[in-house]
Amino acid sequence: MAELASLVQRLEVAVSRLESVSGQGGSAGGSSGGAVSAYVEAYDAILNSAMAEYLSLSKKIGGDVQKHADMMERAFKAQRQFLAVASTSQKPSDDVLTRLLQPTSELIAEVQQFREKNRSSQLFNHLSTVSESVPALGWVAIAPKPGPYVKEMQDASMFYSNRVLKDYKEKDKTHVDWVKAYVAIWTDMQKYIKDHHTTGLAWSKTGPVASGSAAPPKAPAGGAPPPPPPGPPPPPMDLSGSSGGGDSGSDNRNALFAAINQGSTITKGLKHVSDSEKTHKNPNLRNQGPQVRAGPKPFASPAARPAAAATPTRTLPPVLELDGKKWKVENQEGAQGLVINDTELKQVVYAYKCNKSTLQVKGKINSITVDNCKKMGLVFDDVVGIVEIINCKDVKVQVMGKVPTISINKTDGCHVYLSKDSLSCEIVSAKSSEMNILVPGNDGDFTECPVPEQFKTVWDGKKLVTTATEIAG
Numbered sequence: 001m002a003e004l005a006s007l008v009q010r011l012e013v014a015v016s017r018l019e020s021v022s023g024q025g026g027s028a029g030g031s032s033g034g035a036v037s038a039y040v041e042a043y044d045a046i047l048n049s050a051m052a053e054y055l056s057l058s059k060k061i062g063g064d065v066q067k068h069a070d071m072m073e074r075a076f077k078a079q080r081q082f083l084a085v086a087s088t089s090q091k092p093s094d095d096v097l098t099r100l101l102q103p104t105s106e107l108i109a110e111v112q113q114f115r116e117k118n119r120s121s122q123l124f125n126h127l128s129t130v131s132e133s134v135p136a137l138g139w140v141a142i143a144p145k146p147g148p149y150v151k152e153m154q155d156a157s158m159f160y161s162n163r164v165l166k167d168y169k170e171k172d173k174t175h176v177d178w179v180k181a182y183v184a185i186w187t188d189m190q191k192y193i194k195d196h197h198t199t200g201l202a203w204s205k206t207g208p209v210a211s212g213s214a215a216p217p218k219a220p221a222g223g224a225p226p227p228p229p230p231g232p233p234p235p236p237m238d239l240s241g242s243s244g245g246g247d248s249g250s251d252n253r254n255a256l257f258a259a260i261n262q263g264s265t266i267t268k269g270l271k272h273v274s275d276s277e278k279t280h281k282n283p284n285l286r287n288q289g290p291q292v293r294a295g296p297k298p299f300a301s302p303a304a305r306p307a308a309a310a311t312p313t314r315t316l317p318p319v320l321e322l323d324g325k326k327w328k329v330e331n332q333e334g335a336q337g338l339v340i341n342d343t344e345l346k347q348v349v350y351a352y353k354c355n356k357s358t359l360q361v362k363g364k365i366n367s368i369t370v371d372n373c374k375k376m377g378l379v380f381d382d383v384v385g386i387v388e389i390i391n392c393k394d395v396k397v398q399v400m401g402k403v404p405t406i407s408i409n410k411t412d413g414c415h416v417y418l419s420k421d422s423l424s425c426e427i428v429s430a431k432s433s434e435m436n437i438l439v440p441g442n443d444g445d446f447t448e449c450p451v452p453e454q455f456k457t458v459w460d461g462k463k464l465v466t467t468a469t470e471i472a473g
Helices: 001-022 038-048 050-061 065-089 092-117 122-143 145-157 156-166 175-196 248-260 263-271 281-286
Strands: 319-323 326-330 338-340 348-351 358-365 367-370 377-383 388-392 393-399 405-409 411-415 425-431 433-440 445-452 455-459 464-468
Touching: 038 050, 038 065, 038 175, 050 065, 050 175, 065 092, 092 122, 122 145, 122 175, 145 156, 145 175, 145 377, 156 175, 281 464, 319 455, 326 338, 326 464, 358 367, 367 377, 377 388, 425 433
Parallel strands: 326 348, 338 358, 348 367, 358 377, 367 388, 377 393, 388 405, 393 411, 405 425, 411 433
Antiparallel strands: 319 326, 433 445, 455 464
16 A cells, blocks of 8 residues: 555656646746746736836936836846746745845846946936835745835835926926836736735745756856855864874873872982072072062052143133124133223123133123133123123122123023112023022112022923922021
8 A cells, every 4th residue: 555655646746747847838937838827927917018118108218217127127027037937836945046036136236236326317316216116026035925015115215206206297297107107017016916926925836846947047247256165174183192193192191190109209309409509598699690580569550650741721812802893802811900991882792711800891782791701700881682691600790780681501600790770680591500699688788599400390281380499408
């Protein structure tokens, strides 16, 4: 019975091979003369409809678009030949499958490289539309959802196809029809996959296993062939013997063990050293002979290197001048009596990099800005705009008249003395600390009021509400 079952199995295999050969009609890929499978015929329908329209319109546009379309035509034909092989063969190993897909992969790369080499082309959006979506031809290697993969690649090109429609909508209808024809290719491809390859490429279940020889001849590649596989690793090193030849290693070991086994007699060959020849008992010997180098000291800190000379700070000359409508007060160092008189309403004051100095501005002026100053004192009469304190440290400001707004930004330490006429001014602060507002009383004394630096924000159901936080001392 076993022999009969084996014979039946062999007959079934032979019949399957004969059927596959009959289906191919003697052709290599089922593409010439013989009958083809239903899904190859459905693929041909795409080539003869949407693809043919795309090629025709690309030829009409000409230039880079036509060259790109020729590459796409070769890529689709390469995939058609691969589908013909898959329709009559069983799925091969991954290595063979890679070889079968290589012609299509190379043409996909060629399409994308053409776009990269022609970025200055006036039809770059056309080239990008194709280049961004051509990886969709890789659906034959996608499982279990090749259809959504094609849709994803089509969406990737939509940005450029929309730009073509926008640029040529009112200029040339040919380009608009070109976009519609190209999009129709991938739309039809998704329907084709849904009808014939829903969960992946449908390989034949009765034909022979596809082989690499079924692939069309490979086009010559530009790169060098891959290197040969590495040779076998070297044999492990023999640690049991010596590097020399013969049995010398074994003899040396035997002599060593024999000497160790002598016991107390092993010390007979040692030379006796008298006390007069011992260095630790004869100090005179320590000054003779070569000096013994001491070992490194543990945790010894390296010798301190002399500090590099600091780069001298460039000192700029102090400035106090009227430049157009701007009073410039710059680089003042320890100047306590700076005064600006004869001011006008349209003028502004800008104090920059002043240290340990005091500035008084008399009259009514437009605005005052104190920038990057330290230990600076500012006294002014009236400002119709704003007084800004920016990037400063330890600044004191006194208002003698009126000011509508005082702004404090990125400042550490700012004391503002208000007058009775300026109590209604607004204090705007950000990224600052140690801010105090001193308010005059009826007796002439000032009451110091700190400006909050910490805040609490909560959601009241409709919006965020921020309040100052009082920290208990």
